[in-house]
Amino acid sequence: MVSEERPLPEPDSEELFSLLGPSALRTLYGWLYRRRGDNAPTMAEVRLFMADALGEPQEHIDRRLRELRRYFDIPSVPTPPGNPRYPLRGWAANAPDSQNLAISSRVRAQVLAPQRCFQCGKTPKEDRVKLVVDHKVPQSWGGGNEQENLQPLCEECNAGKRDYFQTYDVHAESIRAAINYAEPQRRIGELLRAFDGDWVRTDLLGIVASAQEFQEDWQRRLRDLRFLGWEIEYQRRHYEGARVWTYYRVKKWRPWPASIRDAITAEERRRRSRERPSGA
Ligand SMILES: [Zn+2]
Known part of the structure; x- marks a missing residue:
């Protein structure tokens, strides 16, 4: 479904942001974009750009190019010898979600x-x-x-x-993985685990909780984790203006039961029967 005529996104466009996220990648794209055509940069120039404009070690060059190539066709053209050029030619033939982008x-x-x-x-x-x-x-x-x-x-x-x-770029892989689970409790739990005891802001949790289907009360799904033996702390932080954000972090987590919903229901029942002594 990739059309040859599909124009490349402008470097500062919304489309590019939603596609690439990390700012370093977008900066690199913007530079390749401006130098597409006959003026494509050589390997040596890309290295310099990585160091100067992105402040990234040159070893990252392969990773960054690989990331960009998920979406864009950036061949390595072997001229001059030993110092290939990297022209940005268009969309990659197998760009993920490409038919879905616009x-x-x-x-x-x-x-x-x-x-x-x-x-x-x-x-x-x-x-x-x-x-x-x-x-x-x-x-x-x-x-x-x-x-x-x-x-x-x-x-x-x-x-x-x-x-x-x-600021979440380093966690992008884990977030992507968490989003894919079917159960909202598991999406939330896996996200918290990915942060490994670091604080996660409430809006990110809400987004990941609602990633598969909208969760009217995702905080409740978060509380469900307690029924599975998890311990979760929260903290409110005040920012300038009236804005207050809640952060969560996991203190203790447990392996997932075969059926998350059944395990929660069973535990809820058990606790309720403890609260109401028998005789009813
Ligand atoms: Zn606004």
């Missing part, structure tokens, strides 16, 4: 219809903000273009979310 204008209009930022509540009319379509679960974490995964955010909130989510 959001139709109909869906876009429906998502933006509330004309209000879902995070701060500002509106284009009263506050003169510009609304954009945001992926609740970023595509780089496996989120799709289905309408349930889309929401209107103002540009400022969108940028804030980007910056914040970038």
Whole structure:
């Protein structure tokens, strides 16, 4: 379903962000984008760019190119000898979700219809903000273009979310893995485990909990973990303005039972019967 004419995304576009997430990757893409065509950089130039612009060790070059090649066709052209060039030619033939990337204008209009930022509540009319379509679960974490995964955010909130989510780049693989589990309790639990005792902010938990199907009360699914023997701590942190975020971290976790739901129901029943001594 990859069309030859499909244009490459602009380096600062929403599409590219939802695709690549990590800022280093987008910076590298932007540079290759500007130098596509005859001016493609050589291996030596890519190395220099990695060190100067990204502050990344040169050993990362292979990994970064591999990451970009999941989506884009960046062949290694062996001229001059020993110092190949890396032209950005277009989309990779097997780019994941590529047929799914573009959001139709109909869906876009429906998502933006509330004309209000879902995070701060500002509106284009009263506050003169510009609304954009945001992926609740970023595509780089496996989120799709289905309408349930889309929401209107103002540009400022969108940028804030980007910056914040970038701090999770190191956990991207674990997040992607957690998102794929069928049970919400397991998605939450696996995310907490991936952070290995580090604090996880509530919005990330909410996103991962609702990744497969919307969870009206995901905090309850989080509490369910206690019935499975998990110990979870929380902490509230205040930020400038009135914003308060809750963070969670796992203190103790247990292996998953064969049926999470059955195990929770059984434990709930057991606790209830303990609270109400027999005779009823
Ligand atoms: Zn906003």
